Amino acid sequence: MDAMDLIVTAVKTAIIYIGMVQVVPIMLIVERRGAALIQDRPGPNRVGPFGLFQPIADVIKMMMKEVTIPRQVNKALYLLGPFLVLFPASLVIAALPFGDFFTLFDKNYPIQVANIDVGILYVLAIGSLGIYGILFGGWASNNKFSLIGAMRSSSQIISYEIPLGLAACSAVVWYGSFSLREMVLTQEGTLFGMLPNWGIFYQPLGFLLFFIAAFAETNRLPFDLPESEAELVAGFHTEYGAMDFGTFFMAEYMNMATMSGLMVAMYFGGWHLPWVSDATLLQWLGSRNLLAALQVLTVVVKIAFFMLVFVWVRWTIPRFRFDQLMRLAWKNLIPIGLFNLVATALILYFKGAA
């Protein structure tokens, strides 16, 4: 690896990271307008054309707000909390594949921050670190609502980590690799000549588990018990205001994007377009870098679709009760996850034997 490689890698990382941070302002407007659409009201439409500048106004407002540090808090942990959530949320995007590779100065670079061969393990490991920020923030706030919110949040996130891990494990069994990139590469082509050869057709149960657990992991409705405003004011971030609150928000949206990216890579063919192989596309487009751009666009569109599903579900399904939530995880999802793992192994075995 020479200096040129280092520079290209750094610039590539910066571009991908900035792109992922852009999810936050985009989702701010999409979520608010989406909520308005579903609830049959206009929503924010005053700032700029169609209210498109609303996120800018929101961010400026959040930054100009007074920074209050309540008297009772444990100051160091209180200030650290939001960043401990944002930091892992930023790091997990490293393993997400956005495309095959692009060519620059006769060299190929993968369109992915780091082509790690233990991709899915890395995501699971770093992703679950975010819980510390929530727990620190909630505990340090020294507020009953915050503490209960943090307690709920931690037990919810750790409970849903198991079905998430089991679903990912089944996918690993199926693809025979930890690398998200390899998973995407095996999903090229068609199945029975008509369906795209995507993971969802091999792992439907696994996808369902992953999908449900993703909602719980990102604290989104219908599983947003940690911040259920009807019971806990705002849950673990009750005592947070201004940009600290905004930081929790950023982390939530970035986590959503990561989860969507994982679902796209593992179950929806990643950068592959259905029914068209990469080789054919390369012939049509004629250039490797054009193909790379198309692949990135494909992944972005697929991720955007899942982000819309997140918004759609949020305003459609009412919130669970906490004991229902726990029962769902332990009595339904974990046994289903174990079943899925055994079923995948057995199917592979009999497929191989036949």
Next chain:
Amino acid sequence: MEAFLPVGFLLIFALLLCIGLFTVKRLLGPRNPVAAKLAVYECGVTPEGSARAPFKTAFYLIAVLFLLFDVEAAFFFPWALVYRESLAQGPALLIAMLVYMSLLVLGLVYIFRKDCLKLN
């Protein structure tokens, strides 16, 4: 190890973003601390007792159970990686997994029977 180098870049960028956000909110926000503003937020009611109240044991139980099950699930990952390739050498790994899985399921049934997850 070289594959992890870009993660280092990402680490630096993420740190920069965090520091940036922290300074920006410090610089831009006004400062006007009033006693009422800095009080515990409890919807306007005077706070009663300490916030560091004891919590339900069920949360602790869930944490312990998570530890057990997550470690058990973690043992599946190395197995998952080699399973596909091991199929050529017969069902040894499949049987090993089924035995291990049955132990796991036994544990799960046990915690259901003991009603460890009673939160209401």
